[in-house]
Amino acid sequence: MSETFTSPQFDQATRDAVSNDDVTVIIGLEVHVQLDTESKLFCGCSTEFGAPPNTQTCAVCTGMPGSLPVINERALQLSIKTGLALNCEIARYTKWDRKNYFYPDLPKGYQISQFDKPICGQGYLDITAPKGEFEPRRVELERAHLEEDAGKSMHDESQRGGNSKIDLNRTGTPLLEIVTKPDMRSPAEARAFLTELKLILTYIGVSDCNMQHGNLRCDGNVNLHIKVGGEKIATPIVEIKNMNSFRAAERALGYEAGRQLKLWKQNGKTIADAPKQTRGWNDADQVTTPQREKEESADYRYFPDPDLIAVTIEESEIESIKKEIGRLPAQWRELLIKEHGLKPYDAGVMVGQGAEVVEYFLVVAQGCGNSKMASNWVGQEVLRFLNESGEAIDAYPVSADQMTELLTKVNAGELDQTRAKEVLQEMIDSKIEVQAAMDKLGIKAVDNSEIESLCRQLIDENPDVIQQIKDGNGKAVGALIGKSRKLNPNANPGLVKDTILKMIGA
């Protein structure tokens, strides 16, 4: 850290006088992403989730003497792709090191990781607040390195001291660890970072980021900078583990910031007085609790793995991977705002649903020639269906082409919005196409002479409403629209309204 902090002792009264305005929350994140490969990082065992325990291991991933790891080409490519999407420098020379520690789910007694030559160097990710909770911010990335996962331990929860059980299926699965600088200034920013990062990773197809399967895991480093008595002090840094959802991360960081302020007001201890501490987030109780430190755990004694040789990455390879990266979420948002007139918030919601939803929207918008209408229908009807059903867009019963056909009719005035929604519902319920749904609902085109005779009838039968309209109460026409619907549900209400007003000369 470039800033230097003093470590003066302030008396209780001075500490108590510190207000929230004097406190800045400093957050850095470490995110582990499981890369979407078929086989593990250094052997050909499957990475498939959910297999029976210990059925996806071999001599290499269980660390048998004499076995030799060989690196997975796709894991390298996906790492480079991620680095490019995150504006990272891509190493031209990268190598692997052994991180030594003992734990039962780490059969070799070391993890193959990267120490001083990570595959991705410094980069950045820009975050914005959808509802303006914070100013847009550029979060700098320290690095991203490619390493192997450990296995899974299951401990006896009964307190009777039973054995722990170890499943090594996950051992050796490729992880990219993305490390930010301590650049975030609130738990909301941290959550926005995680949300945007996950969106980018899924858009470029390097990981499914399934947090339930542990395919995206996140730890946070947090402390406070406090302005007090004309000086600036920092509280001891705490690393929070086990933040198993983005919401949990936001809450854990918020809780921890509050805890640190309270603790500092009690004991006045600063970063100079206490080493970095590890705490775990307890989602049930909504608190962080101290985790027992592994003795001298920080001393990993990294050294270059003699079983692996370094990898050099050619400029041409980087260029060809660059071409595989399509538009990133931020670019999609910009396109939707600039070329399709969406409001920033709506563009954010649409892009946040994933690339397939954006593509669906684009087909409909271009097909029906009315982006605003397409955005309303996809943003409301389609997304509501997906939210309620929990399905992805490919399970939506109405294809983009059928939606286009429906909206084209609305755009041409052949269907009003209310009728069109009924048609859409019929299409979904009966799994039929636009025309079939319209036939089923008895919707047919109404010609102009029918409209005129309908309006004549409405005028003749409702003299008091007509008088109100003539007296300047424009809203009164609504009553006639309601009656028109009953007389002929196929008559376009807008057309009926215009015709009535023309006929009575209002």
Place this chain on the structure above:
Amino acid sequence: MSEPIDRKTVESVARLARIDLPEDQIDDTASKLGDVLTYIGQLEQVELPDDVEPFFGAIESVNAIRPDQLTDSVDREQILSNAPDADGEFYQVPPVL
């Protein structure tokens, strides 16, 4: 030149490596490890031309890479048989907190 290794460092390294080092071997080990560091210190003094690139491993070649293809895993019964204790599905280890 590196400082000679003291007893505390030897004890700490032994603990990290989970080596049970008898009390009467600590001084001897410290002196042997010190010899290694002294030798490395000599290597560090060799003058090199400025254009020599840093060297990270004992193997000069680069890029031994395999395609992302599945190969057969080892049968569970067979691989678990290497372990001191297993229950047919899982490895079993003494309780870990």
